[in-house]
Amino acid sequence: xxxxxxxxxxxxxxxxxxxxxxxxxxxxxxxxxxxxxxxxxxxxxxxxxxxxxxxxxxxxxxxxxxxxxxxxxxxxxxxxxxxxxxxxxxxxxxxxxxxxxxxxxxxxxxxxxxxxxxxxxxxxxxxxxxxxxxxxxxxxxxxxxxxxxxxxxxxxxxxxxxxxxxxxxxxxxxxxxxxxxxxxxxxxxxxxxxxxxxxxx
Numbered sequence: 093x094x095x096x097x098x099x100x101x102x103x104x105x106x107x108x109x110x111x112x113x114x115x116x117x118x119x120x121x122x123x124x125x126x127x128x129x130x131x132x133x134x135x136x137x138x139x140x141x142x143x144x145x146x147x148x149x150x151x152x153x154x155x156x157x158x159x160x161x162x163x164x165x166x167x168x169x170x171x172x173x174x175x176x177x178x179x180x181x182x183x184x185x186x187x188x189x190x191x192x193x194x195x196x197x198x199x200x201x202x203x204x205x206x207x208x209x210x211x212x213x214x215x216x217x218x219x220x221x222x223x224x225x226x227x228x229x230x231x232x233x234x235x236x237x238x239x240x241x242x243x244x245x246x247x248x249x250x251x252x253x254x255x256x257x258x259x260x261x262x263x264x265x266x267x268x269x270x271x272x273x274x275x276x277x278x279x280x281x282x283x284x285x286x287x288x289x290x291x292x293x
Contacts, residue, residue, distance in 0.1 A: 094213045095234035096150065096205065098224060099142065101127045102251050103241055108221055109249035115158050123245050130241045132272035140170035142237065146178060148212040150198075150205065152220035153184040159218075160192040181208060181215075183223050202230040221249055228257040231281075236261065238277040260286050 101111040103126065110118035113125035151159065159175065166172030180195040181204075182188050188197055198204045201223065208215055209232075217223065227233050238251075261279035268276045 094209045094211070094215060096209060096215045096217065096227065096232055097146070097235045097237060098217045098227070098233050099237045099239070100219070100251055101239045101241065103243050103245050103248075105244045105246065106250045106252060107245045107248035108219070108251050111219075117154055117158075121248065123248070126243055126245060127239075127241050127274075130243075130273040132270055135239075135270035135272055135274050135276075138268070138270070138276065139239075143171050143174045143216070146174070146214050146216035148178050148208065148215040149175065149180045150208070150215050150217045150220075150223075151180065151182050152223035153182055153186065153188050154222070155219035156180070156182040156184075156188060156192075156195075160189075160195075164192055179212075183220075183226070201226045202232075205230070205232050221251070221253075224251075225253070225256055228259055231257075231283075233259075233281050235264070236279045236281065238279070240275045240277060242273050242275075258286050260284065 100108055102108050107126075110121040110124035111127040113128070114121070115124075118124060149159075163172055163175045167176065176193065178194070180192055181198050182190070182195060183198045183201050185199055190197060205215075205227070217227070224233075260282040262282055264278050264280050270276070
């Protein structure tokens with residue numbers, strides 16, 4: 093069986109909203125583009141390597157719409173070539189515009205993503221905050237790759253909002269910091285609920 097890896101850019105206080113810049117959905121977010129000052133060539137090379145490792149994309153509708161409005165015309169870098177090559181799956185109960193090549197709609201994430209994991213080696217999810225809640229609830233996530241930027245925004249859409257399924261994680265490699273300031277943390281999802289312990293009296 094293949095794996096599902098979640099990739100997310102986040103602030104120190106867990107904000108993920110409009111990380112790359114203004115868009116149709118978050119155009120009025122005052123800190124849109126907050127991640128951009130922290131990238132450099134080394135972190136960019138790591139992202140390229142991670143993207144090349146995937147053989148499918150799983151996206152929520154909002155992220156899919158943002159991506160399909162930009163990436164189809166980008167053919168001169170690793171990310172664009174990889175994203176345009178692999179199958180794209182968009183989770184939506186509505187009627188998304190599937191104009192990006194090799195795109196398929198999913199309407200039952202719990203059942204259909206399990207089938208996708210049988211057909212692909214490494215499925216990647218980028219962004220897609222609303223979809224993540226379903227993926228964690230259905231225990232479909234194998235690994236979370238967090239790109240943490242050294243900034244606190246104080247408000248905005250969170251990576252793990254109220255109502256996210258309780259989940260345990262294990263750090264699978266030492267944190268990797270890059271010159272521009274971003275730090276990469278890779279966590280494996282563990283089975284079972286979070287463990288608790290009492291402080292000795």
